[in-house]
Amino acid sequence: MASIRLMNDTAPPDEAARLNSQGMLALRAGNFAEAERLFVAAIMYDTMSSALWRNVATARRAQGDDKGEMQALDAAVNIDRRDFMGWLRKAELHERIGEKAQALVAWSGVLQMAAVASDLPPDIAAALQKGQAFVSQATLQIAEVVSAELAPLSAAMDETELRRSKAFVDVALGRRRTYVNICEGLCYPFLPADEFFDRHHFPWMPAIEAATDEIRTELEALLADPGDALRPYVKMDSGLPENKWSALDQSLDWGACFLWEYGQPNKAVLDRCPHTAAALASLPTTTIPGRAPSAFFSILKPHTRIPPHTGVTNTRAIVHLPLIVPENCGFRVGGETREWHVGQAFAFDDTIEHEAWNDSDKYRAVLIFDVWNPHLTVAEQGVIAQYYTAADATGFGS
Incomplete structure (x- = not known):
């Protein structure tokens, strides 16, 4: 999967691996506080492992510690800005705790990263589907409010103003891209790149x-x-x-x-x-x-x-x-x-x-x-x- 890391690329040192393994056993047993303690201890031996920080986040999530989970996920993505799973979990957390603006930004980034991937696991694909639904609904809500606010202005616009202002809103909402001139022959400078x-x-x-x-x-x-x-x-x-x-x-x-x-x-x-x-x-x-x-x-x-x-x-x-x-x-x-x-x-x-x-x-x-x-x-x-x-x-x- 191009440019997406679902796990840390390098194996942690032996002691970090041992503690991480024990933490996973505790996690599966439902002993979430002990799992968190073991994952944090493992990080002491491998401070640059974003995967370990994600495990800490999982344990804290199971305990209902939203603030602690966010801190752990922030640590994961600060280590590796391409940590796909870290960003995905951050997007889910922002949405879960009602931080709509942050969730929209995070989900948009996750979906952009996922666009270059293939053969994603079913659980990840399902999470992305929910993220896409969130982005679509958020965009629709913004569009409805914006349209209502702009209606009096639009009613007074001529053909050019109306078409360009609609394109502006669509670009701002990520519903379309801006195209530029690509001349195979002669390009006359400074003419508007109008479709x-x-x-x-x-x-x-x-x-x-x-x-x-x-x-x-x-x-x-x-x-x-x-x-x-x-x-x-x-x-x-x-x-x-x-x-x-x-x-x-x-x-x-x-x-x-x-x-x-x-x-x-x-x-x-x-x-x-x-x-x-x-x-x-x-x-x-x-x-x-x-x-x-x-x-x-x-x-x-x-x-x-x-x-x-x-x-x-x-x-x-x-x-x-x-x-x-x-x-x-x-x-x-x-x-x-x-x-x-x-x-x-x-x-x-x-x-x-x-x-x-x-x-x-x-x-x-x-x-x-x-x-x-x-x-x-x-x-x-x-x-x-x-x-x-x-x-x-x-x-x-x-």
């Missing part, structure tokens, strides 16, 4: 949503006779070792029909999808020669999952317009999971870890395209585009 962008950044969204039916009709006609327009989205370079993408490599389980790719139009597909082409042309898409925009129909077959991953650059926002969405489909960006709803677009930062799944028996289809990150000014957009143009002119651009 989903709020709609007010994209005043054009209702217009493309209004074209959903026409776009879906064109997609369905395209898929009825795709030719070479439909191809695997994942195409790994030969020689790469097995990785999270291997299951989707060269597979139409996740297929794509590109309208634009790395700034180049796919005329054959655009000609077959004139309404989609017109809708895209009306948008303020990212324009970087040889790199952007990109726009494609993303087709996810039944029972297919796209593994957690991050994108190339935070200079863009990725927009999804759901076209065909059966039940049991989902999409996670960072700590927030959303369902797709046909005709309801959303935008996200793909340099924050995200994943998608289709657990239904039907295929799922989404129109995906990129636009500028809304936190970039027009001047900054020009800097980025001109940077690439200048870098490419040297012959060293990539």
